[in-house]
Amino acid sequence: MAEAGKIDPMHQFQIEPVFGASWESLGGVSFTNSALWMMIVLGAIWLFMIGGMKRELVPGRWQVAVEGITGFITSMLDTNVGPEGRRYIPWVFTVFMFVLFANLMGMMPFGIVPGVHPFTVTSQFTITGVLAIISFSIVLIVGFWRHGLHFFSLFVPAGTPFVLKLLIVPIEFVSFMVRPFSLALRLFVAMIAGHILIKVFGSFIVSGLNAEGVMGPAIAALSFVFIAGVSALELLVCAIQAYVFALLTSLYINDAVNLH
Numbered sequence: 224m225a226e227a228g229k230i231d232p233m234h235q236f237q238i239e240p241v242f243g244a245s246w247e248s249l250g251g252v253s254f255t256n257s258a259l260w261m262m263i264v265l266g267a268i269w270l271f272m273i274g275g276m277k278r279e280l281v282p283g284r285w286q287v288a289v290e291g292i293t294g295f296i297t298s299m300l301d302t303n304v305g306p307e308g309r310r311y312i313p314w315v316f317t318v319f320m321f322v323l324f325a326n327l328m329g330m331m332p333f334g335i336v337p338g339v340h341p342f343t344v345t346s347q348f349t350i351t352g353v354l355a356i357i358s359f360s361i362v363l364i365v366g367f368w369r370h371g372l373h374f375f376s377l378f379v380p381a382g383t384p385f386v387l388k389l390l391i392v393p394i395e396f397v398s399f400m401v402r403p404f405s406l407a408l409r410l411f412v413a414m415i416a417g418h419i420l421i422k423v424f425g426s427f428i429v430s431g432l433n434a435e436g437v438m439g440p441a442i443a444a445l446s447f448v449f450i451a452g453v454s455a456l457e458l459l460v461c462a463i464q465a466y467v468f469a470l471l472t473s474l475y476i477n478d479a480v481n482l483h
Contacts, residue, residue, distance in 0.1 A: 326461035
């Protein structure tokens, strides 16, 4: 909340120490709201996986959900990479689950509990950037480990005339190097944009209810409808962004494995 009673839509993305200034640093490392919510996300994933790994002969809904997601990631890698894609299931599954749960946790209405301030960790470019760098590092390591310097042939389309290679190779190289940035930026922008929009409509509701006359409550009611619609769309975006991140990661791994 900004000064003079105005709502600041960017305040929700501010990283702050959890325990205040007196506990700001513990051994030189600050424990922030971002770190806290990452731990909450990891805890939620752990509970989800533990509850779905009972290996019952007749699986319950929870076990079916876990097995369904695992099968979904396995199918994705089989389709995009081939039989060798199963080696990379642990990372692709991990990044899919983390992004999905982090996105969804940021949408949950925890703010109705006094003193609780929800935080969307995927709205921080540092978080999405680290995930993208890890994925890109796996691609580079696998590519050079399997193909050596022949990995650079990825930037040279087969059958391209020499003159066109002088133009295409730099373009392909820049396109390849920008992958981690675009991978991180896509998720970051999608999360931050939706949360800002919801916050702005929320400020319209507050202003409308405090305004005099008939137009104020009407604007507040219309803004509430918009918030409901945007929230539903955001829930869909949460799943889509997790899928896109995992899908692009598998496609990039395919380039490293098969040089396509």
